[in-house]
Amino acid sequence: MEDLLVAMLKSLVSGLLMGLVFALVALGLTIIFGVMDIVNFAHGEMLMIGMYTTVVLSPWLGIDPLFTLPVCGLVGAVLGLLCYYGLIRYLLRGPMIAQLFGTFGLMLFLRNLALLFMGSEPRIIHQGVLVGKSFLVGPGLVLESTKLAAAVLSIASFWVCWWLINRTKVGKALTATSLDKEGARYMGISTESMNALAWAIGGASVSIAGGLLVNFWPVDPNVGLLFTMIAFATVALGGFGSIRGALFAGVIIGLIVQLPPVWDAAVRFLAWEPLQGVTIHSFKYTLVYFIYFLIMVVRPQGLFGWKQ
Amino acid sequence: MRKSLVALVAALALALMVPAVGLAGGKEIKIGVIYPLTGGAAAAGRVLRNGAELAAEIANQVVPGVDMEMAKHAGIKSLGGAKIKLIFKDHQGNPQLGADLAKKLIKDDKVVGILGCYFSSVTKTVSAVCERYGVPMINGSSTSPALTTRGFKWFWRTTPHDKWFTKDLFELLMGLRKGKVRGVKAVPADQLSVLAAACEKTEWGSHVSALIKEFAGQYGFKLPVNLLYAAKSPDLSSEVQSLIAAKPDAMLFASYTSDAILMIKTLKSMKAKPKLIWGQDAGFDKPEFRALGADIEGILTRSVFLPSVAKVKKVAGQVNAIYKKKYGINLDGASARAFTGLQTWVYVLEKAGSTDPKAIQKACNSIKIPGDQLVVPWAGIKFANVGGETGQNVLGMGLIGQYQMKNGKLGLEIVYPFDLATADMIFPFKGY
Numbered sequence: 022m023e024d025l026l027v028a029m030l031k032s033l034v035s036g037l038l039m040g041l042v043f044a045l046v047a048l049g050l051t052i053i054f055g056v057m058d059i060v061n062f063a064h065g066e067m068l069m070i071g072m073y074t075t076v077v078l079s080p081w082l083g084i085d086p087l088f089t090l091p092v093c094g095l096v097g098a099v100l101g102l103l104c105y106y107g108l109i110r111y112l113l114r115g116p117m118i119a120q121l122f123g124t125f126g127l128m129l130f131l132r133n134l135a136l137l138f139m140g141s142e143p144r145i146i147h148q149g150v151l152v153g154k155s156f157l158v159g160p161g162l163v164l165e166s167t168k169l170a171a172a173v174l175s176i177a178s179f180w181v182c183w184w185l186i187n188r189t190k191v192g193k194a195l196t197a198t199s200l201d202k203e204g205a206r207y208m209g210i211s212t213e214s215m216n217a218l219a220w221a222i223g224g225a226s227v228s229i230a231g232g233l234l235v236n237f238w239p240v241d242p243n244v245g246l247l248f249t250m251i252a253f254a255t256v257a258l259g260g261f262g263s264i265r266g267a268l269f270a271g272v273i274i275g276l277i278v279q280l281p282p283v284w285d286a287a288v289r290f291l292a293w294e295p296l297q298g299v300t301i302h303s304f305k306y307t308l309v310y311f312i313y314f315l316i317m318v319v320r321p322q323g324l325f326g327w328k329q
Numbered sequence: 330m331r332k333s334l335v336a337l338v339a340a341l342a343l344a345l346m347v348p349a350v351g352l353a354g355g356k357e358i359k360i361g362v363i364y365p366l367t368g369g370a371a372a373a374g375r376v377l378r379n380g381a382e383l384a385a386e387i388a389n390q391v392v393p394g395v396d397m398e399m400a401k402h403a404g405i406k407s408l409g410g411a412k413i414k415l416i417f418k419d420h421q422g423n424p425q426l427g428a429d430l431a432k433k434l435i436k437d438d439k440v441v442g443i444l445g446c447y448f449s450s451v452t453k454t455v456s457a458v459c460e461r462y463g464v465p466m467i468n469g470s471s472t473s474p475a476l477t478t479r480g481f482k483w484f485w486r487t488t489p490h491d492k493w494f495t496k497d498l499f500e501l502l503m504g505l506r507k508g509k510v511r512g513v514k515a516v517p518a519d520q521l522s523v524l525a526a527a528c529e530k531t532e533w534g535s536h537v538s539a540l541i542k543e544f545a546g547q548y549g550f551k552l553p554v555n556l557l558y559a560a561k562s563p564d565l566s567s568e569v570q571s572l573i574a575a576k577p578d579a580m581l582f583a584s585y586t587s588d589a590i591l592m593i594k595t596l597k598s599m600k601a602k603p604k605l606i607w608g609q610d611a612g613f614d615k616p617e618f619r620a621l622g623a624d625i626e627g628i629l630t631r632s633v634f635l636p637s638v639a640k641v642k643k644v645a646g647q648v649n650a651i652y653k654k655k656y657g658i659n660l661d662g663a664s665a666r667a668f669t670g671l672q673t674w675v676y677v678l679e680k681a682g683s684t685d686p687k688a689i690q691k692a693c694n695s696i697k698i699p700g701d702q703l704v705v706p707w708a709g710i711k712f713a714n715v716g717g718e719t720g721q722n723v724l725g726m727g728l729i730g731q732y733q734m735k736n737g738k739l740g741l742e743i744v745y746p747f748d749l750a751t752a753d754m755i756f757p758f759k760g761y
Contacts, residue, residue, distance in 0.1 A: 028574060035566045043563075141371045143587045143617050155598040165566070165598040237594060238563065239587045239617065243369060247563045282570040285554065302568055303530045303557040 028286035031162055032279035038168040040275020045175035045230045046248050047255035047267045048182065049223030055262030056199045056219035059109065062124040064252060065245025066131035067224050071097055071231025072240035073135065076144045086149040086236055087170075093232035094225040101224025105217045113216075128245070135242035143239035151236045167237040174233060178226055179268050185222075186264070195219065199262065254313045260326025269324060277312060278305045357414045358405065358684060360385075360674055361434030363427055363445035363455055364667075366419035370447070372615075373663050377447055377470065378417060379656050380667030383648070385413045388675040395647045397702055399675045407682035413675065416440060420451050427451035431458040441684045442466060444670050447663070449473030449533060456484045465689045467677070469670020470663060472610075473533060474540075477721040483686075485693050485712045487673050488666050489725035491533075491609065494631045495540040497727040498607055499548045501629075501745045502579065505605075505756065510744060512753020521604065523551045525577035527568050527592070528609075529560035529584055537583035537609050553577070560588040569595045579605040584612040590621065597624055602760030605629065607729070614662055614730075614741075622739055625732045627758040634665035635730045635741045637751045638706050645704040665704050673698065673710055693720075700724070706749060731755060 050064045071093045079086045104127060112123040146152060154166040186192035197205040198215040206212050231240075238244070255274055259266025281302045288296045301308075316324065362381050366374040384399075386392075389412045392400040404410035416438055420427035427446055434440045435458070442465040446452045452471040459466040460481050468476065468486045472494070477486050501510070508515030526541045528534035535557055545552040554575040558568045565588065572580055580603045584592055589612025596606075606628045612618055613630035636659045639646035648668065649660045660668070673696075678684070681692035698710040708724040715723060730741035731754055742752035 024574070028570070031570055032567070035570070039564050039566065141369055143590065145590060145617065145620065147620060147622065155600065157600065163599045165595075167598070168566075237591070239590045241369075241587065244587075247561050251563060278564065279567045279570075281556075281567045282574060285571045286574060289553075298553070298555060300554065300556040300571065302527075302571065303559065305567065306559060306562070 022290065025283075025286045025290045027162075028283050032283050033276070034162060034164070035168070036276035036279035037272060038165070038172045038275070039278065040272035041172035041175040041268075042168060042230070042234070042271075043251050043255055043274050044268045044271025045171060045178055046227060047252040047259075047271055048175075048178055048230075048264070049225075049227040050252050051256045051259065051262055051264060051267040052182065052226075053219050053223040054256065055264070056195055057109075057113075057216050059112075059120050060124065060253075061223065062121070062249070063104070063127040063131055064223070064227060065247070065249030066128050066135075067097055067100060067227045067245075068231040068234070068248055069135060069240060069242065069245040070100060070131065071228030072235040072238075072244065073139055073144075073231075074228065075232040075235045076146060076240055079146060079149070086146050086232070087151065090229050090232045093228045097224035097226070097228025097231075098221040099224075100228070101220035101222075102217055104224070105220040109216070109220065110213075132242050132245065139242065141241060143241040145239040146235055149236055165237075167233070170236075171230070171233045174229070175271075178229070179264065182222070182226075182264055191218070251309075254309055257323055258313050258316055260323030263323065263325040266323055266325030273312075274309050277309050280308065281305055356404070356409070356411050358408065358411050358678060359414050359416055359438060359440045360671070361418065361431070361438060361440040361443045361445075362415050362671075363418045363420050363430055363434075363443065363451070364447055365422045365451075366417065368421040370422055373447060374419070376656075376658070376661060376664040377667040379652070380660070380664030381415060381444060381671045383652055383655065383664075384668045384671035384675070385415050387648075387651075388413050388672070392651070395651070396644050397648075397672075399672060399679075405675065405678050407679050408684070413671075413678075415671075420446055420448070420455075422448055422451070424448075424450045424454040428454040428458050431455040432462075435459075435462050435464050440464070441678075442674065442686075442689060444469065444667075444674060447471060449476060452476060456481060459483050463686050465677075465686060465693060467670055467673055467693075469673070470666040473536060475536075477718045480719050482719075483690065485673075485720040485722070487669055487710055487722045487725065488633060489707075489722070489727050491537055492540055493725065494609060494727040495537060495544055497631060497729055497745060498581070499544045499550075501729055502550070502605075503548060504745070504747060509747050510754050510756070511747065511750040513756045516756070521578045522549075523553065523575065523577045524579050524581060525554040525572045525575045525603075526552065526581040527554075527556050527558055527572060527584075528582065529588060530557035531560070533611075534560070534583040541581055558588075560585045562588070565591050565595045566599065568592075569599050569601065572596075573599060573601050577603055579603055579607065581607050581609075582613070583609040586612040586615045586617055589613055589615070589618050593618075593621055593624060593628075597761040600761050604757035606758055607631070610662060619732075619739060623734065624761075626734050626739065627731065627755040629729055629731050629744070630741070632728045632730050632741070633662045633725075634660060634705055635662075635728060635743060636660070637730075637741065637743055638704075638728075638749075640751055641743075641749055642704070642706055644701065645706075648704045660704065669703055669705050669710075672703070676702075676710075 074093045074096050075089045078089045112120045151167045156164045194210045198212045255270045259270030364374045364377045388399045390403045404412045418430040449471040472490045474490045474492045505516045528538040608630045677692045681688040700709040707726050713723045729745035731744045733742050744754040
């Protein structure tokens with residue numbers, strides 16, 4: 022019984038941490054969707070570029086990977102603006118399908134650009150304050166410093182976004198743009214700038230997430246896809262465009278993927294012969310998408326969605 | 330009547346000889362080589378290509394200072410000094426593309442035979458094409474055991490496969506219990522009895538997982554956790570948590586590159602303390618993995634070639650020196666096996682003395698290349714049909730290497746087979 026409880030506690034903690042990381046990755050995606058109704062398929066590629074920024078800058082400047090995060094944010098914001106002014110602005114004139122394929126094309130373009138310049142070998146950070154460090158809290162309960170930092174950053178980012186949108190004029194203008202473009206324009210809001218701002222925030226937040234993740238996860242040009250799939254599920258689960266939804270959905274997904282160790286402990290605890298040695302690790306993402314599927318059937322707008 | 334019979338026989342003989350003479354007369358023998366030269370495995374593709382190229386180069390000219398039969402004369406002697414010409418194709422990790430490329434090589438380029446394809450999944454489709462057209466294919470580096478259980482008549486594999494490699498691991502574990510390992514006193518059986526395994530869940534990993542289960546049963550080890558995981562996963566902490574919870578003496582992995590790195594980083598941050606960590610090659614034998622440095626000291630990986638083989642095998646050292654001069658890196662498992670694959674082609678052609686597929690088939694089925702000709706530490710190459718396997722080299726052997734720090738530099742030392750050991754084994758693993 023004790024083993025089972027310990028396993029549950031461990032899963033709860035690492036699920037919470039990883040969930041906040043998932044939420045952080047999904048934040049930019051949900052902001053862009055909320056303001057513009059555009060699904061950005063290139064989201065994961067912006068994460069990848071953030072990761073590469075840290076991998077290249079940190080050894081080159083001889084500084085700790087943590088200090089490259091502001092640069093990552095800057096690179097991400099500039100990239101977001103470039104994408105908006107160079108491509109998305111024109112796509113908005115076309116039908117929905119053009120926007121879908123447009124960002125899909127952007128994804129392929131960025132990925133192959135990375136392949137061209139960085140090569141296909143995975144790269145990783147080996148030195149840094151966070152790399153490989155962890156704290157032992159209680160019996161067998163380990164807090165990984167990278168994930169802890171990412172989780173803290175995630176909460177901070179969500180708070181900043183919430184504050185920006187609910188407490189500032191710019192935020193009101195953003196909300197107005199997402200609620201009613203025409204109306205916002207009549208009120209003198211430059212919706213063009215609001216769109217660009219959404220892309221800048223989206224790009225910056227996901228690139229910072231990338232810069233932090235690379236302390237832990239090796240980067241290669243295809244890494245974006247891993248996180249994009251989860252980010253899409255997070256955003257859809259939480260409700261397209263909902264910032265609060267992304268936070269909750271991220272945590273839910275983080276907890277779901279931590280179920281297998283609990284299952285293992287439960288199987289050992291029950292000691293029922295036919296179940297011994299049966300693990301559910303290979304199905305953990307199936308579980309995520311299954312729950313996502315259920316929510317879609319029952320509540321198509323997502324848990325906290327307000328856009329239909 | 331008799332005259333016409335003689336004429337007929339002569340004509341037949343001539344007809345049979347023409348294609349062989351025709352090709353040999355061109356002084357060029359085309360071999361199609363299909364590897365993943367772009368895409369995710371491009372790095373592996375590059376060294377595979379290097380290995381095959383170097384073997385062709387050594388075969389095509391006299392290379393003094395290399396104690397190999399094929400280095401002593403230029404080209405294939407029995408074919409009038411015909412030169413080997415390699416035609417490289419890129420399958421990008423795609424089995425369907427591989428099959429199409431094989432068709433093109435056979436029909437348009439008129440290759441004599443095929444070498445490849447590294448990915449077991451691609452080797453599977455390409456060998457099926459070769460079987461259909463009756464074109465010989467030699468495979469140097471695909472380790473899915475299923476490839477040689479299909480009863481194919483035109484497919485031969487030089488490398489030992491995962492079943493042998495996994496068995497090697499259990500032999501090492503038994504060796505540890507019996508005190509046969511260099512530098513380690515016999516470990517009491519109860520201190521080395523619980524295993525936990527995590528393998529990635531594609532065809533390769535799930536097969537390794539099944540083999541681990543099979544051998545654990547045979548050798549009497551406990552295996553409370555034997556899980557499969559998605560290699561393309563953003564997080565492995567749930568897997569590691571399950572592994573640690575089983576309190577295993579040894580942790581066993583079959584991982585690709587990125588997930589192997591993530592696995593070690595997660596093990597470290599979650600403070601895993603097994604006595605032994607073993608990886609089934611692949612990700613555990615990549616330069617990116619080696620870059621983890623001190624964190625992987627003491628970790629074992631099975632391999633087919635390690636730079637330290639050069640210490641115990643002269644010809645390996647000679648070839649490695651040329652390879653390093655040419656490409657700037659040491660031979661590794663991929664390049665050494667690609668080299669050996671093409672080398673086998675050269676010896677087979679030498680023995681066949683013809684480019685006729687039937688003659689090559691006959692040569693393959695009867696050839697025996699002695700171990701002293703090879704860069705890999707095998708007893709030799711001999712294809713046999715044993716235990717339901719067709720075209721499998723039965724003289725191959727796996728190695729188990731251990732990452733060890735020497736003068737601040739990380740290297741792989743051989744710890745198995747016991748008689749080839751190049752260093753004392755570090756046991757138990759220090760833990761994180």
